[in-house]
Amino acid sequence: MPRKTDKRVRLIDAAKVLIHQKGFNQTTLADIAQEADVPLGNVYYYFKTKEAIGEAVIEKRAAEFTECFSKLDEETDPKNRLLALLQFSIEDLELTARYGCPVGGLCQELGKQGGSLADQAAKLLHDLLMWSETQFRSLGLGEKSADLALNLVSNIQGIYLLTHTFKDPKLAIRQAKVLEEWLEKLTAGRTSSASIRQVTSEVA
């Protein structure tokens, strides 16, 4: 059991939590070291710079996204996948109310600064957008799929911001119901034919 990996993982986990709670810039290496129970000077053995820690955290978020998409893809059809995404988006609402969306927050904060960290954070939302578009396309919604995905992700991110701003998880619940109805209307009658098309497109 290599302690090296162990400490590295602990540092990333600590950084992930702290960056969500305080933001990237407001999180100090001392904070991270303390939370991970690693001496400050030792942090630099595992990460050359603070930015390198940020990078590792975003990679971890990316892995979590991938895992999440895999779970969602287990649903029987695209409509249920999108509904499952909505369901997923209202888990841990207490955390969201306190600290906002971990990914949206990073995009907001790092986007102002530019650089490669910003791009890596943006890729997370891009992946979510692409995944959503794929579902709409599988539902046979064609050229509208990109707009629908934009609408969905935009809505989720927006309600996260308001939930955080007003520290009220109920807002996200209310909005999730609205989005559910929106999806129901949009996909009315499409589900079965869609799941067929979806398989075809996956083969192609």
Next chain:
Amino acid sequence: MPRKTDKRVRLIDAAKVLIHQKGFNQTTLADIAQEADVPLGNVYYYFKTKEAIGEAVIEKRAAEFTECFSKLDEETDPKNRLLALLQFSIEDLELTARYGCPVGGLCQELGKQGGSLADQAAKLLHDLLMWSETQFRSLGLGEKSADLALNLVSNIQGIYLLTHTFKDPKLAIRQAKVLEEWLEKLTAGRTSSASIRQVTSEVA
């Protein structure tokens, strides 16, 4: 002409711009002093702390919101007011793409830290929410008005975040069109009766 006021105003204006560009925490008093062409040490004659500058900036944003609502209220009916809000939301998109929403950004950043600054920033979005709800109510949409306002503001904030994240103003344009259609459907046939109700409710 009191120079005192002049410098104070210059400091607030500089801080407003810089905080939008870099965020509150990443904006230093030295930055603000330089941008306003005021010596660093002199800043403290006008503001006791950095937080006091933040407060003044938020007050300025609040004043701009009030002014904006006044302009929007000049429209002939609630539907046109909401459409005017959408129109307003896609002005200065280059700036939004670069730095995100000035108000949403503050709510996100300060919300993590808590304190009175966070509350003051949140009040800005709260006012927007209330104004929107008033318009929907005037359209005769009753108990649904709160949800519709939440949906609208959430959408605007969400698309701001994505526009910023992907540095692409076109995203906001696309979504504004979608929201316009949404409003049209929602208010179909309601406009005239609504403008009557709206007058009644203003008198009441």
Next chain:
DNA sequence: GTCTATATACAGATAGAC
């Protein structure tokens, strides 16, 4: 009222003993 010089604190990062 205005501005220079500086106190104080703490950030990221490094050196080098073990």
Next chain:
DNA sequence: GTCTATCTGTATATAGAC
């Protein structure tokens, strides 16, 4: 691989001359 001590820069904030 690990950790202490510390360098260096820079932030907020203050003191005090003008």
